[in-house]
Amino acid sequence: MPEVTVTCVETAIRAETVPFAGVDLRSAKVAVEPAAGSEKARVTITVGFPVADIATQLADFLSGVICSATGATAVNVEVAWQVRAHAVQGTLVPLPGVRNIIAIASGKGGVGKSTTAVNLALALTRQGAQVGVLDADIYGPSQPKMLGLDGQQPVSKDGKTFEPLEAHGVQVNSVGFLVDDQTPVIWRGPMVTQALNQLAFTTNWHDLDYLIVDLPPGTGDTQLTLTQSVPLTGAVIITTPQDIALLDARRGLKMFEKVNVRVLGVVENMSVHICTACGHEEALFGTGGGQRLSDENGVPLLGQLPLDARIQHETDSGVPTVVSDPDGSLAAKYLAIARATAVQIAEAPRDHKGVFPKIVVE
Ligand SMILES: Nc1ncnc2c1ncn2[C@@H]1O[C@H](COP(=O)(O)OP(=O)(O)OP(=O)(O)O)[C@@H](O)[C@H]1O
Numbered sequence: 001m002p003e004v005t006v007t008c009v010e011t012a013i014r015a016e017t018v019p020f021a022g023v024d025l026r027s028a029k030v031a032v033e034p035a036a037g038s039e040k041a042r043v044t045i046t047v048g049f050p051v052a053d054i055a056t057q058l059a060d061f062l063s064g065v066i067c068s069a070t071g072a073t074a075v076n077v078e079v080a081w082q083v084r085a086h087a088v089q090g091t092l093v094p095l096p097g098v099r100n101i102i103a104i105a106s107g108k109g110g111v112g113k114s115t116t117a118v119n120l121a122l123a124l125t126r127q128g129a130q131v132g133v134l135d136a137d138i139y140g141p142s143q144p145k146m147l148g149l150d151g152q153q154p155v156s157k158d159g160k161t162f163e164p165l166e167a168h169g170v171q172v173n174s175v176g177f178l179v180d181d182q183t184p185v186i187w188r189g190p191m192v193t194q195a196l197n198q199l200a201f202t203t204n205w206h207d208l209d210y211l212i213v214d215l216p217p218g219t220g221d222t223q224l225t226l227t228q229s230v231p232l233t234g235a236v237i238i239t240t241p242q243d244i245a246l247l248d249a250r251r252g253l254k255m256f257e258k259v260n261v262r263v264l265g266v267v268e269n270m271s272v273h274i275c276t277a278c279g280h281e282e283a284l285f286g287t288g289g290g291q292r293l294s295d296e297n298g299v300p301l302l303g304q305l306p307l308d309a310r311i312q313h314e315t316d317s318g319v320p321t322v323v324s325d326p327d328g329s330l331a332a333k334y335l336a337i338a339r340a341t342a343v344q345i346a347e348a349p350r351d352h353k354g355v356f357p358k359i360v361v362e
């Protein structure tokens with residue numbers, strides 16, 4: 001009977017291109033209980049990013065790969081995942097209850113940071129992760145509206161901390177819950193810092209794998225506070241393809257690099273326009289900008305999203321695309337970008353300052 005060993009399974013799965021968008025098995029951990037008598041060998045493959053949405057297909061696929069590499073007629077493959085806390089900048093330590101904080105940023109306004117942030121949060125949730133959204137746009141919060149939570153307020157049980165609100169399975173807090181949208185927010189630097197720190201540190205985030213922070217445009221007070229006091233695993237830079245947006249996105253990217261926050265990659269939003277009437281695709285804002293930005297800085301292009309009216313309608317009406325059309329082609333793009341982001345995080349150095357990991361076996 002052919003032997004199924006850890007080494008031959010590792011070699012087999014690493015040599016294979018996995019046909020599931022963005023899945024990467026380079027750092028997968030393999031455990032094997034060899035076959036006894038007529039039983040199948042049991043192979044457990046553990047990855048560092050959530051795969052609840054594809055665990056069964058992935059296990060079937062890998063079972064085929066392992067059988068053909070080892071000559072075994074059948075193996076019993078289980079795919080497990082475990083999101084761990086990864087290293088943060090400087091001397092900061094991860095927040096209790098939050099394994100990884102990801103900033104979604106761009107130097108420029110209106111490029112789709114909030115839209116991408118909320119759809120990525122929902123995509124990671126669909127992949128099985130526990131996710132939160134922190135809307136750090138003190139001057140123009142978007143998440144209450146995008147998550148259908150307008151007019152609601154987080155409660156405080158002890159007068160000191162907030163319970164996050166919840167929408168579509170995601171925990172949420174936003175300054176938008178605390179000031180009404182008629183109040184012009186004319187806060188100055190120290191107030192911005194205080195408000196942001198309060199949202200980040202006094203929200204009772206419950207056991208999050210990822211907290212997605214939706215930043216305002218620019219490289220001002222909020223960005224400064226965030227990079228000085230909030231422990232970030234990394235930043236995702238959103239850009240549109242045209243040169244003007246790229247200039248600002250580049251500035252945003254450099255800001256994170258300067259303060260030693262890992263740039264996980266670039267997302268190019270509004271890359272081609274898809275006509276609702278005829279499906280014709282047109283690169284309204286030029287092509288290749290996201291790729292150029294990622295090449296120049298040696299970071300991955302995590303994905304590209306079209307300029308599509310459905311994204312705008314769905315997200316601005318409180319039921320973002322990943323939830324309103326979960327099996328559509330646009331949701332598939334967000335899921336692939338979420339996977340690529342989670343894979344980048346899984347590959348990053350670990351934090352060893354003591355957050356206990358959660359293990360999920362699918
Ligand atoms: N790929 C897309 N296709 C169509 N519409 C989009 C897309 N991405 C974002 N939008 C729309 O563009 C507008 C601006 O997007 P969004 O608010 O996410 O940008 P932002 O970068 O967060 O802006 P701000 O800098 O003001 O925070 C929104 O109305 C949103 O619905």
Ligand SMILES: [Mg+2]
Nearest residue numbers: 113114137142
């Ligand atoms: Mg925004």
